[in-house]
Amino acid sequence: MTLPSTYADRNCSLARTLEVVGERWTLMIVRDAFFGVTRFGDFAAELGIPRAVLTSRLKSLVQEGVLTREGDAPGGVEYRLTAKGIALWPALRAFMNWGDEFYSPAGAKRTFRHDQDAGLIDQDGRCQECGTVVRVPEIRIERGPGFEPTESDPVSEAITTSRRLLEPVTAARTPAPAAG
Amino acid sequence: MTLPSTYADRNCSLARTLEVVGERWTLMIVRDAFFGVTRFGDFAAELGIPRAVLTSRLKSLVQEGVLTREGDAPGGVEYRLTAKGIALWPALRAFMNWGDEFYSPAGAKRTFRHDQDAGLIDQDGRCQECGTVVRVPEIRIERGPGFEPTESDPVSEAITTSRRLLEPVTAARTPAPAAG
DNA sequence: CCAGCTAGTTCAGTCATTGAACTGACACAT
DNA sequence: ATGTGTCAGTTCAATGACTGAACTAGCTGG
Secondary structure (H helix, E strand, C coil), X not given: CCCCCCCCCCCCHHHHHHHHHCCCXXXXXXXXXXXXXXXXXXXXXXXXXCXXXXXXXXXXHHHCCXXXXXXXXXXXXXXXXXXXXXXXXXXXXXXXXXXXXXXXXXXXXEXXXXXXXXXXXXXXXXXXXXXXXXXXHHEEEEXXXXXXXXXXXXXXXXXXXXXXXXXCCCHHHCCCCCCC | CCCCCCCCXXXXXXXXXXXXXXXXXXXXXXXHHHCCCCCHHHHHHHHCCCHHHHHHHHHHHHHCCCEEEEEEECCEEEEEECHHHHCCHHHHHHHHHHHHHHHCCCCCCEEEEECCCCCEECCCCEECCCCCECCHHHEEXXXXXXXXXXXXXXXHHHHCCCEECCCCCCHHHCCCCCCC
């Protein structure tokens, strides 16, 4: 096999998953992609990650089919989650839940709602109102009780405002038809 | 704050979680702990991880309260998951599911069953028979259709045999009452 | 053809990981 | 008490990854 094989264990799907998203920064990049970050510069600024590392991580995520790189977008390159990338959402949510549970005594740093009916989404991704498992693009993210307001740069501001997942943050660069 | 702050983002529970279990090898160690590995030497052999790194990872996992280190066990030191560590199970399962879905065409490498009624456990951790969310010690793990038999050392052998999670693998060192 | 923006690349310094060999504590037998 | 074995680590040189800052290159509009 010509697998990356950073971890030897061929018989554990966890090992296989970690080959793809287990490196330092990778999962944070994927998180930002869920939150609507699409541009190289925004990832770099948001995460404070060295640009060389960002280049390398984006490359392997694209290669693995987690992200696509769209070079002909108006205003420059855009990185977007694929279906395979979106399928990482339950795992990401589980990690966030754990972090909230053990490190955020004031409550979750962010809460998730079903955009259609404003129902809260539980730990299994199910809407408390309509009972369905909410699809990722229909998830609205909001600041939770444990959120600590600090940062002030525009991108951080944008991704902590109530918004739907996957909705691009800086499409502002394509001058919007209605507003400025 | 005196947090590790490998990742700057204070407002993301994902970042906080990754501070604890995001380093190379850490999640594999936790996985092994779920599968019943408790001893330093078994972790080292199972994972092929340098002993120095293992020492460092175990230390921080104990410090974070994910594992306990019990030095007065018969036969030597034992590492065990705490409640906080066990709470990582949904996240681990989500990562395994993703790996199975996209990298194991022959099906899941391992399957999980409710030990009490042999019901299959779905992606939300729910038993298909009784409908309850199965507690971790009641989960029985088996080789799945995608399992590829290769390794042959005793510990690998043991943790790929049908068994309940958290059940120690090498308690054999405490001579068993019935068998030799 | 210049200024400004974007998406990268380059590179020296630092830090983490690797793998192999070594130490120290305990247990049991001679 | 001496030797043998096991277990849980430590030590260390070599290698590799990450960091941060500066630099390059392509496009856009004036």
